[in-house]
Amino acid sequence: MNAEGRKSNLKCGFSELYSWQRQRKTKKEFCLHDGPPYANGDPHVGHALNKILKDITNRFHMMRGYKVHYVPGWDCHGLPVEMKALSELQVQDLSAMEIRQKARKFAERAIEKQKSAFIRWGIMADWANCYYTFDGKYEAKQLGIFQKMYEKDYIYQDYKPVFWSPSANTALAEGELEYNEQHISRSVYIKFPLLKSPPKLASVMDGLSKVSLLVWTTQPWTVPANQAVCYIPNSEYSVVKCTNTGECYILVADRVESLAAILDMQVEVISTFKGIDLEGGSCAHPTIPGRDSPLLPADHVTMAKGTGLVHTAPAHGMEDYSVASHHQLPMDCLVDEGGFFTEAAGSELQNKAVLEEGNEAVIQMLQAAKSLLKEERYVHSYPYDWRTKKPVIIRASKQWFVNTANIKATTQEVLKKVKFVPASAEKRMLEMLDRRTFWCISRQRCWGVPIPVFYHKTTGESLINSKTIGNVIRIVEQQGSDAWWTLPVEQLLPREAVAKVGNHNALDYVKGQDILDIWFDSGTSWAHVLEDADQQADLYLEGKDQLGGWFQSSVLTSVATRKKAPYKTLMIHGFTLGEKGEKMSKSIGNVVDPDVVINGGQDHSKEPPYGADVLRWWVAESNVFTEVLIGPAVLNAARDDINKLRNTLRFLLGNVAGFSPETDSVPASEMYVIDQYMLHLLQDYSNKVTEAYKEYDYSRVIRLLQAFHTRDLSNFYFSIIKDRLYCEEEKSLKRRSCQTVLAEVLDAVVRSVAPILPHLAEEVFQHFPYKMGTGIAA
The missing domain is CATH 1.10.730.20 (Isoleucyl-tRNA Synthetase; Domain 1)
Known part of the structure; x- marks a missing residue:
């Protein structure tokens, strides 16, 4: 592109073009709602792919005579921004307001960098009027959606296992996980000695010495929290005898030979029976004397791996929690927010990191109790925190949730009326939605929109209702969400709301410390941005990761409050990769910087200036529905x-x-x-x-x-x-x-x-x- 072409963005006045076309006297309107990128870094080719695709779409509709509605936005809250802001500082011990101020300044700097790049790429918009999730009016709208969902009983507080990031000290939603396919766990085969024979198997067990249930787990650190062992009622199980030691083991019948080989045993089958026959039995805990674990039926036990018998720690597994709820088992959590064993885990484990020395200590305890049959490295897919890139754990804690199970059926029906481009994405999104029974919306951070809840100082009981939320909304709309941290509790909590629950003083309460999940932040953007477009966009256009992210949080909040999707069409594009199909990485040296593409690098003979239109041509000519090479x-x-x-x-x-x-x-x-x-x-x-x-x-x-x-x-x-x-x-x-x-x-x-x-x-x-x-x- 020559110098004239490079300067043409200034000549063209694409922001004036946007304003001009908004003044058109036409009833035909095309609304593309901009999914907000994170304000936590420099513009990259992923941004270029997304923003240019949107701009091509908008310009086409404008040239067809439509009045285009397009308001660019930024996702400003949450851990990504907070971590980047704090990484620039040496000071660790900052107040909540100090962290918020630093995070806001960082986000504002990132927004300016990204905005100037988007303008340089020729993106047509009114750049003086964008939306930001840290804007007070935006935050008030978001809390308004929270209020409506709370009033409809979609939002509740509960103590249950959630994905927990020890590296970030916060709960995570499924959309904030990435899976490491090469994660190595220390898997163990454990003996759970039979204490009480199941009544239907009493005759089989008579005369057998040292009968144990054989259990396999990839997370030994969860064994101290064990409360039960689960089986599949309709599957066949066997009692086998080890010819070397004389010990007997119960395991699923289909895996007797393969497990005997793994454990290097010679075995003979004594008896085979249905899983339901294990009903009424119990076994001893492998490391805690005096604790017994009942044998319970469950649907989540898998035959693909393991022994067909699953150790059940209600505080550390979603399915385990369901079993415990049904059978009224204890759900004690022995792990703190940093991922360390608590005092309740015992002196041998206290203060040890469960994914490191804590895991090792549990294995040593199993060995000392002669409960360990085998330990081996196990490579498998494991969830990581997508921001810190470190493994997460499942940990029970008190959190706020959206009951997606109650919204799911309507959402699935609504999505069937949405056009997906490509059509294959519909199935993927419906499958993701189907797996989601709840959505954890509380985060243990301070850079975000507060969950407007108060807790009684003595009882810990939560106080939240329409009056308390409504009062916070009014304050946030005028002063922004900083008010939650700067104003005293008596200004935030209305007197009549306190009187309603039998108390006379707001000072009996403290403000909650959790913020809303940033997917809730961005997922309610339709309520703020689409006011002039009947709150339904013609198009949402984002990368494939948003099938479980923004597309989903947007439709869930919209269906919960008004029973319709916020979009008519979803367009889904792939990710950007190096031109040989490899991931971009600084270490490989294949990262493509859009600024260098346009203006050239330091050495123009190696990195020539191509101009913005070359970047746009690359986007248009690519098959964007797969991975996009550059x-x-x-x-x-x-x-x-x-x-x-x-x-x-x-x-x-x-x-x-x-x-x-x-x-x-x-x-x-x-x-x-x-x-x-x-x-x-x-x-x-x-x-x-x-x-x-x-x-x-x-x-x-x-x-x-x-x-x-x-x-x-x-x-x-x-x-x-x-x-x-x-x-x-x-x-x-x-x-x-x-x-x-x-x-x-x-x-x-x-x-x-x-x-x-x-x-x-x-x-x-x-x-x-x-x-x-x-x-x-x-």
């Missing part, structure tokens, strides 16, 4: 393709000089046959391009464009008409006939490429020798 070869090819197109446009511009469509056009009936044929090809091209745009298939637009301007124009039509253009009289019918076609072609080609290459299109518009018509190719 690198020097891809960018060089894009630059060459644009240069070829520029040459075509230069030829067209040069040969309509001195031609006025209003006075010099030749009617189609008087044209040469070849010119009439060219108009036919042009109409076919225009129709196909328009359909491709409508289907969000921008790579097809590029393919159609390249075929048309190289094959139909340069190689075919231009070579035929050159003699007429250069040799005939200036105003002769022969010359005017093909000039009429060239003017039509120029108009259609520039309009068809303008949503993708607005800088080039603007450059062409500035050199038009006459005024153009309106509308993209129809």
Whole structure:
């Protein structure tokens, strides 16, 4: 792109263009709701892919006569921003307000960096009026949605296991996890000695010495919290005897041979029976004398791995918790917020990290109690905190939840009416939603929107109702959420709300310390941004990770409060990778910086300046529904393709000089046959391009464009008409006939490429020798 092209963003005034089209007197409106990127870092090629796709879409609809509604936004709260802000400081012991101030300043700096990059990429928007999740009015709207959901009994507090990040000291939602496929656990095979024979197996067990249930787990640290052993009622189990030691073991019948090989045992089967026959039995805890664990039926036990018998620690497993709730088992948690064993775990374990020395200590205890049969490394998929990149644990704690089980059926019905692009994404999103029975919305941080709840100083009972939430909403709307930390409790908690629960003094209460999950932050954006668009967008367009993230939190909050989706169409794109399909990484040296793509690196011979339109062409020509590759070869090819197109446009511009469509056009009936044929090809091209745009298939637009301007124009039509253009009289019918076609072609080609290459299109518009018509190719 030449200097003129590089400066064209300033000339074009794309923010003025956005404001201009908003003033159009038309009832046709197209609303694309911008999913907010995190305000926690520099702009990257993932941003470029997403924002440029949105801009191509908006520009197409604008050129079709629609009034485009597009408000860019930023996700400003939560751990990603808080961690980045604190990493810049040496001081550790900061107050909540100090952390909030530092985090806000960090977010504001990141927003300015990202915003200037988005403008440089040619993104059309009113950049003076964006939305930010830390804005007081936005926060008040969000709390309004929280209030409605609370009033409809979708929000509740409970003590249950949640994904917990010891590295960040907070609960996480499933959308905040990433899975490490190469995680190594220390798996163990453990003996749980049979204490009480199941009544139906009393005759089988008579005369057998040392009978134990054989249990396998990949998380030895959870064994101290064991409260039961679960079996599958309809599966077959066997009692086997080890011929070497004389000890007997109960395990699932299908795995007797494979487990005997793993444990290096010679065994004989004494008896085989149904799992239901284990009912009424109990076994001893392998490390805690005097504690017995009942044998209980459960559906979650799997046959794929293990022994068909599962150790059950209600504080450390979702299914374990369900079993414990049904059978009224204790749910004590022996692990603190930092991932260390508490005093309740005993002196041998206290203060030891459960994923490190705590795990080792439990294995040593099993060995000392002669309960350990085998330990081995086990490589498997394990959840990690997607921000700290460290393993999480499942840990019971008191949290606030959205009961998605009660919203799920309606949400699934609503999603069936939403158009998915590509269509295959619908199944993935419905499957993700189906697995989600609750949504943990409380986070143990201070940079965010507070959960408006108060706790009694003595009893710990929570106080939350419509009056308390409504009062906080009014204050937040005027002063922002800082007020929760700066105002005294008596200003936040209305007197009538305290009187309603039988107390007389707000000072009996303290403010809750949890903030709302940032997925709730961004998932309620529709309530703030779409007020002028009937609170339903025509399109949400984001990466595939949002099928379990923003797409889902948006639809759940919308369905819970008004029984409809906030979007009519979802478009889902893939992630960006290096040009060989590898992940981008600084260590490999294949990270592509969009700023370097546009302006060039320090050494222009190695990293030339390509200009913004090359970046946009790369987005448009890629198959964005899979992973999107970028690198020097891809960018060089894009630059060459644009240069070829520029040459075509230069030829067209040069040969309509001195031609006025209003006075010099030749009617189609008087044209040469070849010119009439060219108009036919042009109409076919225009129709196909328009359909491709409508289907969000921008790579097809590029393919159609390249075929048309190289094959139909340069190689075919231009070579035929050159003699007429250069040799005939200036105003002769022969010359005017093909000039009429060239003017039509120029108009259609520039309009068809303008949503993708607005800088080039603007450059062409500035050199038009006459005024153009309106509308993209129809």
